[in-house]
Amino acid sequence: MGRHSCCVKQKLRKGLWSPEEDEKLYNYITRFGVGCWSSVPKLAGLQRCGKSCRLRWINYLRPDLKRGMFSQQEEDLIISLHEVLGNRWAQIAAQLPGRTDNEIKNFWNSCLKKKLMKQGIDPTTHKPISDAEVKEEKNSSSDKAYNLQMAPQVKGVSTVSPFTAQEPTFLIDDSPYYTPGLTDNTKEQFMNKQNYDPFSGFEFQATAADQTGYNSNLVSQYQNGQFETNNSNIAFSSMPSLTSFDHGNMSGADFSDNSASRFQVNSIKSEEMTPNSWHEAQLHPQNSVDFSSFPLTSLSEDLAGANFDVFHQM
DNA sequence: AAACGGACCAACCGCTCACAG
DNA sequence: ACTGTGAGCGGTTGGTCCGTT
Incomplete structure (x- = not known):
């Protein structure tokens, strides 16, 4: 068009x-x-x-934008999500409240890409560059578990190997992915992370969120922009920071x-x-609402402590 | 101080998809 | 079924900043 x-x-x-x-x-x-x-x-x-x-x-x-530097947790989350979602920036952004796809895309292209390459990781495949080359030569089919287990440790993401056979923790495009090393403690911590959103009436403003999400039989199910657990709802808030x-x-x-x-x-x-x-x-967007008066408490830390922990602590 | 080059980031472009008529 | 329009997305560009020479 x-x-x-x-x-x-x-x-x-x-x-x-x-x-x-x-x-x-x-x-x-x-x-x-x-x-x-x-x-x-x-x-x-x-x-x-x-x-x-x-x-x-x-x-x-937009008043709910979180400005400033990306935290280590956000960085790790972006890398992890990129590994699974690729350049679907809108979907990645949907997992990072207050961040835009453009912001994440720029951050990836200007910073994270180079960071990964420095660490010998192909930012496209998230595989070790040498390993990827070897595999390409051998023309072998991709084996995510193998490649990720062989991957060098990436700072902050080192233990995030979603494909090593453990418990499935979320679904991407209806395919189960695995998050190893998630201790019972961690799981429980995450399960109990429902308090981080003081504005329970808010739903995660994941306009771009589709069926892609984190699905866990042990933790939560993410659908329509919300984490649903057995006991309650965990809703990402889009409250202004x-x-x-x-x-x-x-x-x-x-x-x-x-x-x-x-x-x-x-x-x-x-x-x-x-x-x-x-x-x-x-x-009801037709209603006059002054965004400037939205609660200004940044919840980024809380959020980081919530959803980011899922990855970070694995 | 000026020139240069790389990094960063806001904004644009072109495409696809959804939907109404 | 086709067409036009709006929204959303990802890739790319170009301006600005900042460090280095």
Whole structure:
């Protein structure tokens, strides 16, 4: 199909977004919610195409974005997920609340790829480079268990060998994968990690999440963006972390690392924001909701302690 | 201080898919 | 069944930053 009709129109701005544009888009979305992106530019008074607006919102303005460096746990998780999912960045991003596919993709291409190569691991196959070459020469069929067991230890991921025959812990495309070394303690820890999300009304905003997920007969089943356990639901929350925001007031808030966007939006004290407000905003985007007043407590640590542990402690 | 080159990252491009008419 | 449109995704590009010479 190619270009969107909205992009064909002339006089549309391209390139970096100005703080004024950010302000317009942010104010519009927070007021009216996300509806039809193609109509957003016109209604928000922007000389941009809807696609550009959508991207800007998703990758930059969205209040639930977690900005800043990737933690070691996130890094490990990305590597592990990439090993299974490949370049399906949206699906990988769905497992990392507050991170965008673009962000993860960039992080992978600029950092993780090189890191793996330095460690002698083919970032594409996640196999030892020499081993992969040998196997290629022999033209033998791939044997995930073999290759991963032979793989050199990768810092932080060294013990993540999803394919060594142990208990199946999750399903990818209906295929069971295995997570060895998951002790009973760890399992129990994970099972008990339901407290990490204080906003139980929130569901993991995995818009891109599909049937791919972690399926475990011992821990949880991940479906439709939620972990379901025998006892309860573990829902990734997409609550805003807003680590770079001022509490309750975005006036002058540093909206980015490069401080490109400084603007003021109607502020509501953070205390006024209830978890359900965000949920409401998701369910009823037509309602006016001020994202700037979402709870600002970063839950990244909690999250890291929750879902990341599944991998990290294995 | 200037030039250069690599790293990083925001944004764009082109494609596929879903859905409505 | 076909077509047009919108949304989403992954690959790529180009600008900026920063360290090195």
